[in-house]
Amino acid sequence: MADQIPIPARPRVGVADPEDIRRRASAAFGRPLRELSRLPGGLSSLTYRATDERGAAVVIKVAPPGLAPVRNRDVLRQARVLAALEKVPGVAVPAVLGTDAGTPPEIPPLFVMEFVPGESYEPRHVATGSRPSAEHVRGRGRAGVRMLAALHAVAPADLGLDEAPLTGETEVERWRAAFTSVDLAPELSERAGEVHRGLVAALPAPTGPAVLHGDWRLGNMQADEDTIRAVIDWEIWSVGDPRADLAWMRLMHDPAHPSAAAPEAPSLEPDEVLAEYEEAAGIPVAALPWFDAFVRYKQAAASALLVKNAERRGDVDEATERMRVGIGLLLDDAFRRLS
Numbered sequence: 154m155a156d157q158i159p160i161p162a163r164p165r166v167g168v169a170d171p172e173d174i175r176r177r178a179s180a181a182f183g184r185p186l187r188e189l190s191r192l193p194g195g196l197s198s199l200t201y202r203a204t205d206e207r208g209a210a211v212v213i214k215v216a217p218p219g220l221a222p223v224r225n226r227d228v229l230r231q232a233r234v235l236a237a238l239e240k241v242p243g244v245a246v247p248a249v250l251g252t253d254a255g256t257p258p259e260i261p262p263l264f265v266m267e268f269v270p271g272e273s274y275e276p277r278h279v280a281t282g283s284r285p286s287a288e289h290v291r292g293r294g295r296a297g298v299r300m301l302a303a304l305h306a307v308a309p310a311d312l313g314l315d316e317a318p319l320t321g322e323t324e325v326e327r328w329r330a331a332f333t334s335v336d337l338a339p340e341l342s343e344r345a346g347e348v349h350r351g352l353v354a355a356l357p358a359p360t361g362p363a364v365l366h367g368d369w370r371l372g373n374m375q376a377d378e379d380t381i382r383a384v385i386d387w388e389i390w391s392v393g394d395p396r397a398d399l400a401w402m403r404l405m406h407d408p409a410h411p412s413a414a415a416p417e418a419p420s421l422e423p424d425e426v427l428a429e430y431e432e433a434a435g436i437p438v439a440a441l442p443w444f445d446a447f448v449r450y451k452q453a454a455a456s457a458l459l460v461k462n463a464e465r466r467g468d469v470d471e472a473t474e475r476m477r478v479g480i481g482l483l484l485d486d487a488f489r490r491l492s
Contacts, residue, residue: 294371
């Protein structure tokens, strides 16, 4: 039987060994796992689906072999935040079912988590295929905003997440450095510099700290009709100012987003996102225009990196071209919000 295959030889550096992953995930889970298959999603680690002896599905996240499991590749750090958030009322995440530390970098760490069925749909950014009803999409939006307020209501230290908060200065510098790693047209480079200087000059007083997802949007949620069943893809979570996640969600709901493939799709509007959050949190949000500008600067930098990588791979498509055009539009929008 497949579950009785002997332990394989140590996998080669940089090459995932599916049988080793299945064997170690089975040990971490506490029961044999079968039918290992790759899943899409996640840019910094490998994701697999497997089933137990009763046919129930689980998900396995594995750090890439041959690389130190640090930063976004630190899958055990992802498991740690998921395990902590299981305790938070109003926040839905997959349950962690087991971990294996491996012997990195050759034998990568992994963790097993609950498979949560549902639909991930990003209203403004999916132009093809069937759409959920407008009622369900708007209901998901409201549920996602309320869940974000619930996430931000709990102090990270109370969850045992004692990481040092990322400051506004640190975040702005991170994306400034990203811009310096790509070749920009002179006018884009000048505009990026103007936005950077504006962000630094107008840094708001911090609030929080809170646990941040880093990419809080409907596309990273498993939903059933208008219910959010789980928030997924915690690769870039951090501790920091809660307004960063709120502004990012507002950006994803903005019909004027330059990369929006379906700006007319039924969805919450950015001001509705803010109103729902303030009602759920019970307090007004201060200095949000700075964060609205910051997330546009952040996405412009991230888009520039994605375009550079697509060009290097020879994999430039329509979405890549939208991102390329969007860099300048995002920077211009950020500059206006700081003026």
